[in-house]
Amino acid sequence: MTTGRNNAKSALMTDNLTTIRDFLRYAVSRFNQAELVYGHGTTTSFDEAAFIVLEGLHLPVDSLEPYLDAKLTRVECKRMAELIEARVTTRKPAAYLLNKAYIQGLPFYVDERVIVPRSFIAEILCDDNAYSPVDGMEDSIESVLDLCTGSGCLAILAATLFPEAQVDAVDLSADALEVAKRNVKDHGFEDRITLYQGDLFAPLEGKKYDLIITNPPYVDAKAMAELPAEYKHEPAMALGSGTDGMDIVRQILKDAPKYLNPGGGIICEIGQGRDVIMEDFPDKDFIWLDTVESVGEVFWLSHDE
């Protein structure tokens, strides 16, 4: 009943909107008024609105300008109005409403079984402007492990970047692995990416890798208790990891040497846990890999360390 009334109200409010520019302007106003929270692939109301409008109309998400004055059909107007309204009333990140997220320009299917891909590791691996400890090793890396794979996005980026590599990808969540399976198939990597269900390294006894990449859960208990509504749509097990957020990172650091080839190393994202981890592992020579939007949130450790 309430939904019906809301739909009728939003239809009235959007009756006069006809162009992409109209819907973009309206969405930005609605999002600002509703004080939405971003961080799932976009950082501002404008970018979120542009993503919803372009992806919702099956247009290239990086090409707004040529379409701004294009008129929408009546069906498209209805869809736009519904998407904008859903973003405000449900507080779901746009990626969930559209079942699509992009990272480093690659598209991934997403739904609420996985977090929306946004790992800084993608930029470190793929962006020429970011420093990567494996730069220049694209053809020599033969085995990669993506621990805590979620949607499979980092495993797929790794398979793309390292053409000679076999990639193993692990997640504890059977639901997340269903999503990863779909993405692996969509990207044509069924012969090079193997998915495992299990607790961190448990399914990989005896295996060794040239490179481990991992974006594990690392949100501390206080931040988990204060999550904005948008983040509550993501699986809690993908975010939280004990009181200081570092439970899983500690376990990974403890076990990783056993699973690395000599000369190999691990790239691990840890959010705000740098001081805690450096205190817990004082003898390790962490190399911190910064990106455009992060400082000290991702480290590199070589096998010898």
Ligand SMILES: C[S@@+](CC[C@H](N)C(=O)[O-])C[C@H]1O[C@@H](n2cnc3c(N)ncnc32)[C@H](O)[C@@H]1O
């Ligand atoms: C922060 S998400 C990262 C997902 C993906 N790699 C990305 O960057 O978008 C963390 C993932 O770790 C998984 N996870 C949580 N605890 C785990 C464990 N003990 N062993 C393996 N995976 C785990 C969650 O299910 C979730 O998919």
